[in-house]
Amino acid sequence: MIATILGGIFKYMDTLPPLVLIFIAAGKKELRGSLIFYFLVLQCALNLYANLLTISNANNLFIYHYNCLFSFFILSLFYIKLFNTPNTKWLIFGAALLFTLLFLIDTIYLEPMDQFNSNSFCLAAFILCGYSLYYFMRIFKNPTGTHISKSRNFWFNTGIFSYYTINFFIFITYNKLTLEKSPLLIYIWQMHNTIFLIMCIYFYVGIQCKTND
Amino acid sequence: MTEIKFVLGITFLLLLLTTFVIVFVFFYQKRFYFLKKEKQELIAKYAQLLLQSKIEIQEQTLQHVGQELHDNLGQVASLIKINLNTLKLEDTAGTIEKIESTKGLTRQLIADIKSLSVSLGSDRVKQAGLVKAIEVEVERLNKTRQFIVTCQVGAAIPDIDTDKATILFRMAQEILNNAVKHSKAKHISISINNSNKLFILAFEDDGIGFNTEDKRQSAGAGLRNLSSRANLIEAQLRIQSLPGNGTRATIELLL
Numbered sequence: 001m002i003a004t005i006l007g008g009i010f011k012y013m014d015t016l017p018p019l020v021l022i023f024i025a026a027g028k029k030e031l032r033g034s035l036i037f038y039f040l041v042l043q044c045a046l047n048l049y050a051n052l053l054t055i056s057n058a059n060n061l062f063i064y065h066y067n068c069l070f071s072f073f074i075l076s077l078f079y080i081k082l083f084n085t086p087n088t089k090w091l092i093f094g095a096a097l098l099f100t101l102l103f104l105i106d107t108i109y110l111e112p113m114d115q116f117n118s119n120s121f122c123l124a125a126f127i128l129c130g131y132s133l134y135y136f137m138r139i140f141k142n143p144t145g146t147h148i149s150k151s152r153n154f155w156f157n158t159g160i161f162s163y164y165t166i167n168f169f170i171f172i173t174y175n176k177l178t179l180e181k182s183p184l185l186i187y188i189w190q191m192h193n194t195i196f197l198i199m200c201i202y203f204y205v206g207i208q209c210k211t212n213d
Numbered sequence: 214m215t216e217i218k219f220v221l222g223i224t225f226l227l228l229l230l231t232t233f234v235i236v237f238v239f240f241y242q243k244r245f246y247f248l249k250k251e252k253q254e255l256i257a258k259y260a261q262l263l264l265q266s267k268i269e270i271q272e273q274t275l276q277h278v279g280q281e282l283h284d285n286l287g288q289v290a291s292l293i294k295i296n297l298n299t300l301k302l303e304d305t306a307g308t309i310e311k312i313e314s315t316k317g318l319t320r321q322l323i324a325d326i327k328s329l330s331v332s333l334g335s336d337r338v339k340q341a342g343l344v345k346a347i348e349v350e351v352e353r354l355n356k357t358r359q360f361i362v363t364c365q366v367g368a369a370i371p372d373i374d375t376d377k378a379t380i381l382f383r384m385a386q387e388i389l390n391n392a393v394k395h396s397k398a399k400h401i402s403i404s405i406n407n408s409n410k411l412f413i414l415a416f417e418d419d420g421i422g423f424n425t426e427d428k429r430q431s432a433g434a435g436l437r438n439l440s441s442r443a444n445l446i447e448a449q450l451r452i453q454s455l456p457g458n459g460t461r462a463t464i465e466l467l468l
Contacts, residue, residue, distance in 0.1 A: 148242040169223040
């Protein structure tokens with residue numbers, strides 16, 4: 001029974017936390033139209049739809065193709081705004097174009113819409129980890145006057161870094177594991193959802209902060 | 214099953230790695246923030262102490278000027294007035310003598326006024342330098358005829374940064390004031406030397422001395438002020454004294 005309850009909690013851990021954060025963020029004027037807000041809305045909507053498809057025993061793997069692509073675009077825009085220099089802007093823009101091209105090649109030739117897109121997710125994770133590490137490096141080189149624990153962007157970046165780094169190996173192997181139809185696959189996705197919850201916790205801390213940097 | 218375990222194991226390791234990175238960044242930045250805050254506080258404290266020292270120097274100067282005007286200049290001006298009032302034109306020899314005496318007194322008065330005007334200069338230490346400012350203090354004390362104050366200046370005394378010189382001068386004034394008020398000394402000697410970029414300012418008196426431990430533990434602000442000023446300019450302050458054996462105070466500053 002406990003396993004069932006826990007299973008139920010884990011199942012919706014990629015939907016409920018972002019939904020709660022959306023309501024909290026919506027109450028703050030400066031966050032309502034922010035990119036992290038749109039990211040949370042996207043995650044909540046797509047994950048909810050994926051869960052509904054699971055309940056009706058339909059294949060929901062195509063949702064993750066859209067999730068990967070649109071999340072990557074939103075987070076790329078977030079980092080363009082965060083770094084705020086012409087060089088990084090063009091670099092991130094270039095990376096986004098390259099990613100889109102590789103995503104299309106992957107979807108058309110390697111991992112079609114009815115399979116989990118491990119390749120795209122890994123590439124997105126790799127690039128986004130790079131951006132988040134670059135942000136940490138900037139903090140080392142040019143420490144801000146504000147205490148880092150009060151910086152919203154620090155916590156958002158930490159959430160993104162945690163989610164995409166820790167899940168990297170899950171993303172790499174998930175396509176193969178789904179094709180093998182492993183019965184223990186559910187534990188992998190529950191691990192993913194737990195890490196998703198960790199990211200939401202970091203986002204929550206960031207939402208509570210008053211300053212951006 | 215093995216594959217699942219492997220994936221979970223690697224994921225757990227990545228969780229530990231990311232946690233380590235985040236904690237490291239967090240504590241690094243936190244430490245930087247506190248060091249910056251500490252530095253700002255030190256700068257503010259230094260500026261405040263410097264301002265306080267300048268105000269105290271000015272107060273002491275004004276006190277000295279007031280005393281000089283009353284005790285010295287006022288006396289000389291009165292003597293000039295008496296001389297002029299008691300002039301008898303019919304007594305030529307006497308009048309000439311009094312006029313000569315009055316001329317002498319007037320010259321002395323002008324010299325004393327000039328000397329006072331120098332000490333009224335808004336930043337004596339900046340204008341004249343630390344050594345000259347201390348020599349003026351020595352001269353002032355000697356004029357009271359209550360002490361014999363000597364000042365020995367070594368060769369090649371380098372220029373000291375104005376802010377540090379102001380604080381050193383204030384410390385010198387404080388030490389001299391303590392000797393004047395409490396020591397009952399007859400002789401006070403000051404030596405200013407420079408040895409291997411070490412600036413040494415030493416004071417010695419033949420007064421009654423005191424127990425330095427008792428003074429440190431008591432609530433007196435004098436020694437504490439001296440210590441905090443020395444710490445602020447990274448100078449070493451040593452005070453050696455025993456009851457009945459006089460006092461020796463040394464300030465050493467690495468240039």
